[in-house]
Amino acid sequence: MMRNKKIIFIFILFIGVGWLFTPLYTVPIITYHAISTNFADTSLKVTLTTFYKQMEFIKNRGYKVISLSDYCQLLRRKEKLPNNLLVITFDDGYKDNLWAVNILKQFNFPATIFLISNKIDKENYLSSQDIEWFLNNTKVKIGSHTLTHSYLPHLDDASLIREIKDSKEILEKKFRVNVDTIAYPIGGFDHRVLKVAEECGYICGVTTNRVLFKNGNIYALKRIRISERDLGIRLWGKLSGFYSVFKRHRRQR
Numbered sequence: 001m002m003r004n005k006k007i008i009f010i011f012i013l014f015i016g017v018g019w020l021f022t023p024l025y026t027v028p029i030i031t032y033h034a035i036s037t038n039f040a041d042t043s044l045k046v047t048l049t050t051f052y053k054q055m056e057f058i059k060n061r062g063y064k065v066i067s068l069s070d071y072c073q074l075l076r077r078k079e080k081l082p083n084n085l086l087v088i089t090f091d092d093g094y095k096d097n098l099w100a101v102n103i104l105k106q107f108n109f110p111a112t113i114f115l116i117s118n119k120i121d122k123e124n125y126l127s128s129q130d131i132e133w134f135l136n137n138t139k140v141k142i143g144s145h146t147l148t149h150s151y152l153p154h155l156d157d158a159s160l161i162r163e164i165k166d167s168k169e170i171l172e173k174k175f176r177v178n179v180d181t182i183a184y185p186i187g188g189f190d191h192r193v194l195k196v197a198e199e200c201g202y203i204c205g206v207t208t209n210r211v212l213f214k215n216g217n218i219y220a221l222k223r224i225r226i227s228e229r230d231l232g233i234r235l236w237g238k239l240s241g242f243y244s245v246f247k248r249h250r251r252q253r
Ligand SMILES: [Zn+2]
Pocket: 091, 092, 145, 149, 185, 186
């Protein structure tokens, strides 16, 4: 009898905790920067081997990986979201992202690479040919990471519009695709930045862990940076959908 009571108590506790935390759940949007073939010496690099293991984990755990654009469309339509969604993004458009693209292709996962439009075809960055290739042969899409990677809140109005609007137009014209998502360089944004992003026709925008607003602003969606150390339980925690809740006050690097 005692045992039954205990089971009922634990059951109610679980329901209670679930009920309390469910409204805090957000679809994990993960971020990578550079990919390395030998070692990862900074938190902005992940080795190819680890990247493969992380994708394998995502597949084995039954996540449904969708593109950022598709996720934002679902948010805008206020549709009920399945609880296994996950979004993959890359910032800066480094040449080494091509290795990751090949792995994404193997897993048939979509992703978004945020390009700095002035850096395309420059040393260490993706070339136009690379970008054409993955746009035509994989589920990887492109988004804007502005023209020059400037810290947007510090810009005057004209420069801000140029960074946000021109980068979109350049990418759309060059690659004949719709560019409807933006990642703010160094996660820097304020109300003015978000307003310009919306006026320039983006459907949503992503930041880093930095947060000015509570969840719900589609132009300031939080992301989770994945590092070389994120495997096993660490990765599980980061992808749980509750990680950002506990990272709310983390300072921007
Ligand atoms: Zn960047």
